[in-house]
Amino acid sequence: MTVIRITDLLAPSRVFPNLAVRDREELLRTLALHLATEAGRPANDLVAAVVAAANRPPLMIRGGVSLLH
Secondary structure: OOOOOHHHHOOHHHOOOOOOOOOHHHHHHHHHHHHHHHHOOOHHHHHHHHHHHHOOOOOOOOOOOOOOO
């Protein structure tokens, strides 16, 4: 079984305390660009995938943004 530690998910390079965006799409695009850089993947592919996942109906009772993981 693969173990993922909380420090793997919340590494300092993945925390953006001063991130300021205009809207949800800019937030998703910004986070996807950071992820693409970290993963060594084409930014356009990841941005498109994250936006597509965010546009699916929320899986939460009260709505909101639900990203597949």
